[in-house]
Amino acid sequence: MDEIEVVVVRVFTDERGTNGNELGIVTSAPATAGREQEIAAALGFSETVFVDSLDTTAGLAAIRIFTPAAELPFAGHPSVGTAWWLAHERTPVGALVEKAGDVAVSVDLDRDSATIDARAAWTPDFTWHALGTPAEVEALDAFAFTEGQHYAYAWIDEAEGRLRARMFAPAMGIVEDEATGAAAVALTAKLGRALHILQGEGSEITTQPLDGGLVRVGGTVVYDRTIDATL
Template identity: 30%
Template sequence: MTRYDYRLVDVFTEKAFGGNPLAVFREPGGLDAKTMQAVAKELHLSETTFVLKPSSASADHRVRMFTPDTELPFAGHPTLGTAYVLADGKDATIRLEEGVGVIRVTLRDGFVQMEQPLPTFTGTTITRKVAADALGLAVEEVRSDVPIQVGSSGIPFLFVPLANLKAVRRARRLGGLGANVYVFALSAERSGSDVHGRMFDDGLGIGEDPATGSAQGPLGAYLVAHDLVRVEPTTRIRVEQGFEIARPSILDVEVDKAGAAVTAVRVGGRCVPMGGGWLDL
């Protein structure tokens, strides 16, 4: 039997018990994928990560990340939280090899930021009525002036724009959309936030996610593309999430644009170290 230590960190928050919790195994040794998945199910956090030697010369570490039900090629809070743990919360630049490629993460004065893959978007046949029914809302609570779209920087999300904060709060995960659903409105609970969002997963074993970093790059690009925020060469957007499940989270998004093209997206936030533990396997 071998003892495997892990660190626990809350991501996208400045306060303990906020944000999205993450377990990071810095030295998982010879654990195979089946055991890693079993560990993630045992801990039952949104994600658990395992740090390995990189296979790419352009990376410092390789990271595998698991929800309770499946392995992911990329996710936001596991990327930031893992980098934070590896740097012991100190200023650093770390390159993490993930399923979508090498992700560059910087830590400066306690703020952790990653450069995400450029988002891609596709249309959908899901109508406002279908989306509203699946979310327990009236059709009028789904905006008609901007589209429902699928966006991805590695994990696809169905972005459903809602009319107001009340509609986001009322939304429920009734199923039937066959996708990870991100609902949002351009209103917020906290001063300084621009967007209030929620994410309901499909088959990841999460349910409602406290903070979905991998959705923020596509969300930011969507908001810029449809002129839903004040667009600048670098547009900064603050998103709040997790309030409905008592895990308030703040996610900061930057979108670079040249002409009509989005040229870069960055997502960041703060982390709170919570301690750690071990498993004997």
């Protein structure tokens, strides 16, 4: 058993800094090497990031991302949250090196916000459920989804691009994800327009299609706590 420091931030909070999806951030060390999946499962966050290397001169940080059940080549809320945390700790970078590719990032510490530029091709395959009303999305039973990755959404205001959404991913070991940046990237590419997504209990995600097949996704991030976990 080793003592491992885990920084927890909440990503895609609302404007008051409430809600948001918890993210565990671990600086890789001999105590974590080869145990990343075990540690992520024990912590139980929808995703845990391991920062493998940091080069502030080059502006790059190499990270790995794990759900409780699997490693992901890319994920949105871990990328946004890690970018913000590194800037908050005065070690900002311009890109995160992930298995899917290099993810360009931008952070505004004055607003506690961060954005990333990603490709829909990097995201998991989602089963999309376009429902008629936000109330139908809210009435869904998370435990009714027993396999795969499912994203349910309905327009709050289609003209303004405002959506109500929920995501269920039993294949990743996640009953329900509070805020899902990768799904926001994929849905933005699918619908071909900027979106403002209200997901989960009240998390907020904004997106914008860019040239070259990229999608910018971002939101507010806040520090929550630090855990000294014995694992």
